[in-house]
Amino acid sequence: MAERKVAWKARKDNTLIGQDIPRLDGVDKASGSAKYAADINTAGTLYARLLTFKGGAAVIKALDVAAAEKTPGVRAVHVFNGVDKEVRWDGTIVAAVAADTPEQAEDGVRAIKVTYEAKPHFVDEEDLPGAAKAKRTKPLGDNQKGDVAAALKAAKHVHKGYYGVATISHMCLEPHGSHCEWEGKDKLNVHLSTQNVSGTGGQFAGPLGLDASNVSITCNYIGGGFGSKFAADQWGVVCAQLAKKAGKPVRLMLDRATELKIGGTRPSGFAEVTIAADADGNITVWDSHHWGTSGIAGSTIALSQTPYCFDGIPNRNRKATGISTNCGPNRAWRAPPHPQLCAITDTVVDDLAAKMGADSYDIFMKNLDKTPKPDVYAEEMKIGAKLIDWKAKWHAHGKGGKGPVKRGLGMAIHRWGGRAGATTCTVKIHPDGAVETFLGSQDLGTGTRTVIAITLAETFGLGVRDVKVNIGNNSYPKANPSGGSITVGGVSGPLRRAGLEALWKIYDLVAAKYKVKADSLSAKGGKILSAGKTVCSWKQACGLLGPMPLEVQGQGPKNDGLTSQGVAGVQMADVSVDTETGIVRINKLVAVQDCGLIIDELTARSQVSGGLIMGIAYALSEERIMDNRTGRFINADLENYKLPRIGDIGELVVEMYQPDSEYERGVVGLGEPPVISTGAAISNAVANATGVRVPVLPLTPQRVVEALKGGQA
Amino acid sequence: MRDRDDQDRSGPGFSRRDFLRGSAAAATATAMATQGTEETAAANVKANVFAAAAQNVTLNVNGKDHTVKVEPRVTLLHVLRNDLNLTGCKEVDERSADGADTVMIDGKAVLAGSRLAIECEGKKILTVESLRSGEKVDEVISGFVKHDAMQCGFCTPGFVVATRVFLNKNPKASLAEIRKGLGGNICRCGTYQGITQCALELAKGGK
Numbered sequence: 052m053a054e055r056k057v058a059w060k061a062r063k064d065n066t067l068i069g070q071d072i073p074r075l076d077g078v079d080k081a082s083g084s085a086k087y088a089a090d091i092n093t094a095g096t097l098y099a100r101l102l103t104f105k106g107g108a109a110v111i112k113a114l115d116v117a118a119a120e121k122t123p124g125v126r127a128v129h130v131f132n133g134v135d136k137e138v139r140w141d142g143t144i145v146a147a148v149a150a151d152t153p154e155q156a157e158d159g160v161r162a163i164k165v166t167y168e169a170k171p172h173f174v175d176e177e178d179l180p181g182a183a184k185a186k187r188t189k190p191l192g193d194n195q196k197g198d199v200a201a202a203l204k205a206a207k208h209v210h211k212g213y214y215g216v217a218t219i220s221h222m223c224l225e226p227h228g229s230h231c232e233w234e235g236k237d238k239l240n241v242h243l244s245t246q247n248v249s250g251t252g253g254q255f256a257g258p259l260g261l262d263a264s265n266v267s268i269t270c271n272y273i274g275g276g277f278g279s280k281f282a283a284d285q286w287g288v289v290c291a292q293l294a295k296k297a298g299k300p301v302r303l304m305l306d307r308a309t310e311l312k313i314g315g316t317r318p319s320g321f322a323e324v325t326i327a328a329d330a331d332g333n334i335t336v337w338d339s340h341h342w343g344t345s346g347i348a349g350s351t352i353a354l355s356q357t358p359y360c361f362d363g364i365p366n367r368n369r370k371a372t373g374i375s376t377n378c379g380p381n382r383a384w385r386a387p388p389h390p391q392l393c394a395i396t397d398t399v400v401d402d403l404a405a406k407m408g409a410d411s412y413d414i415f416m417k418n419l420d421k422t423p424k425p426d427v428y429a430e431e432m433k434i435g436a437k438l439i440d441w442k443a444k445w446h447a448h449g450k451g452g453k454g455p456v457k458r459g460l461g462m463a464i465h466r467w468g469g470r471a472g473a474t475t476c477t478v479k480i481h482p483d484g485a486v487e488t489f490l491g492s493q494d495l496g497t498g499t500r501t502v503i504a505i506t507l508a509e510t511f512g513l514g515v516r517d518v519k520v521n522i523g524n525n526s527y528p529k530a531n532p533s534g535g536s537i538t539v540g541g542v543s544g545p546l547r548r549a550g551l552e553a554l555w556k557i558y559d560l561v562a563a564k565y566k567v568k569a570d571s572l573s574a575k576g577g578k579i580l581s582a583g584k585t586v587c588s589w590k591q592a593c594g595l596l597g598p599m600p601l602e603v604q605g606q607g608p609k610n611d612g613l614t615s616q617g618v619a620g621v622q623m624a625d626v627s628v629d630t631e632t633g634i635v636r637i638n639k640l641v642a643v644q645d646c647g648l649i650i651d652e653l654t655a656r657s658q659v660s661g662g663l664i665m666g667i668a669y670a671l672s673e674e675r676i677m678d679n680r681t682g683r684f685i686n687a688d689l690e691n692y693k694l695p696r697i698g699d700i701g702e703l704v705v706e707m708y709q710p711d712s713e714y715e716r717g718v719v720g721l722g723e724p725p726v727i728s729t730g731a732a733i734s735n736a737v738a739n740a741t742g743v744r745v746p747v748l749p750l751t752p753q754r755v756v757e758a759l760k761g762g763q764a
Numbered sequence: 765m766r767d768r769d770d771q772d773r774s775g776p777g778f779s780r781r782d783f784l785r786g787s788a789a790a791a792t793a794t795a796m797a798t799q800g801t802e803e804t805a806a807a808n809v810k811a812n813v814f815a816a817a818a819q820n821v822t823l824n825v826n827g828k829d830h831t832v833k834v835e836p837r838v839t840l841l842h843v844l845r846n847d848l849n850l851t852g853c854k855e856v857d858e859r860s861a862d863g864a865d866t867v868m869i870d871g872k873a874v875l876a877g878s879r880l881a882i883e884c885e886g887k888k889i890l891t892v893e894s895l896r897s898g899e900k901v902d903e904v905i906s907g908f909v910k911h912d913a914m915q916c917g918f919c920t921p922g923f924v925v926a927t928r929v930f931l932n933k934n935p936k937a938s939l940a941e942i943r944k945g946l947g948g949n950i951c952r953c954g955t956y957q958g959i960t961q962c963a964l965e966l967a968k969g970g971k
Binding site for chain 1: 858955
């Protein structure tokens, strides 16, 4: 018999992989049948509400919850931060109240008496001199490569500028939180809104003094995470404590303001940069100092990847300074910290092109030799240019039209890893032909559930609906947390391996029974075929298993070619800028994205267009606004924390770059990359339209108008 | 606790708390008149409690009458989600700025978080759950699935209801009308592209 080798099918032999397959849970989600942690209503469920600190920094001098405990309907009160505790940022939880109704819980919160003694605070993430004066800065590294001073002297074109991107919040629509219910004294059932089904049980067990084996974590659906929902969090543990105290299940979800303030943020970055090139436009120098904040910890975006993508610039100085602010802490935000790095790198390259009087496209193209994937970028740039009609629409910077509304083009490039996460799975085939799989993974909306079904259905020659997918519980085999674009590779590798192993066992049974050669067999359309002829049905084949089901475990990642890592990606923007009002409108965005072998093209494209829209958000409107005087996050609500609406996105064009060379690489993650270069591409298009760099994202009307008044290119 | 509760809106001749206490008492008086046996309001209302006694409210939801005992201050959203377990409408923002709590009342798209339950007696309330019966689903739902107009799915039911009502009113809507007409809802994952395609396809079908 020929050696059996783990691999994906030849591309032409696929019936499901690479097609547009609607997600399996689509109807359940769209009809409201899907149950999120925020929807769990078991009998007697109590509702929790939070008292939070509103200010920059303070010490709690007095706290009295007696009246809250006596409030009608209130069943339990928990103090997070009591007397003498320091609260160091707006939104810090002071206490939680659980009551029969949410309204009664709010009554309870109002009854709590708390006295604060204000402490000095600092919240201005952009103000480096102010931070230094307040002793809030710390050096985060400073290193050199080559000889910047000499290269600057030799350079033909030199540009200096200021760039930045403000802090944003994860702003998940389903806030962080859980529903906790005790079963007897020592067993806890948690419905948790989490990206980490397999990894959060112990985080409840430890603080609660339970055996981790007695904590059940369930998450069938999660209403957004974006990197902010890996932990049980203190409020998760408190939810369980309130439930214990009250003797009833409790649901504790953060309210909207608190979600925005403490549910996770993306660190800011502001930079002074000098860039230089030789007469041909080859970049020879990068010299940057950047700063920003991640909250009280005082970090900013990583130094090690500055300048972004263009690692090969020969002469480089780079330096970073962190600012400790009294602001809610950061968490991993989709593609950390690539969007910020891109926004302070590709904008600089674009301004260099403007200074040279060159077409930005040509300067990016010329310098691809300094990037990790020059060939892929070059191909993707050519495709993108065609889709946005770059050659016909390009004009020199600042020549965006005579009227008050100027039009312009911009582009940027990005990269990501997307290796497969460590996951195990069980594939179970019943003697009646039913197929199911178990793994402690989660579907963030990326389509994981559907990818799992496609992988096994393709392997067994079945339909997508013939596979029962069991995910979202920590009693299943351990799967990777979903962050960093590692899940689709993480699950599909082990499933393919286990699926093939199971299929080979079935082939052996069929071969013995029907006197055919096992290596002549294939599975297609619910049948087992030998050299193209039907031998038996899938059901008949599985009947040969006898009375017991067949179970196979799958593991990954392995170096057998099923998965890989490393993607490029190019985005281009066509915008109009109203120079009188400062309003920027998106006419068209083009994304060209590679990601190896694509399992479900429909959900893959959704990831990319979703990334573009999140990119429009932080490029044009979305930011955390801190008030220096009060230390408060003053736009922590959905009216003033501005996200784009359906009419704000323009035309989106998504092109999946998938020549056979990509298919042959195997599966690579896709979640992070499409959100990375959107901000820089839009900023570059605005600069092209107006001839003026609006230095800091988001490009709000105010920032645009101020930059135009300054008038510096 | 919503952030705005901490802002001081009191001024000459106006105290928010007194106002609310007064309206709570008035609401309870109405409840007493109808039920007769409730305790007097004033004795029960402490300084921190913005409530009046619970009363029976009958709501016609998805074609069926449901009687629930709730305080007058309770929103329709909380009754639907917490009392009737109709959790398709979501609680995203206490100020209903997002549209995830969209339901239909007498054929109009209404934000359930911005209506008190007692206001909705005698009205026909339809939630997203009314658009599915087993495997049979409204064409807006099947269109959302076909165009993958969802990711995490938390905003999706609200968008489905908004789209259903919008298309009922504008069966032949143009792209520009869709972009304006569905502007009341927010999606964080970025699914606007699929939603637009779904609405446009249904509008072109003229249904």
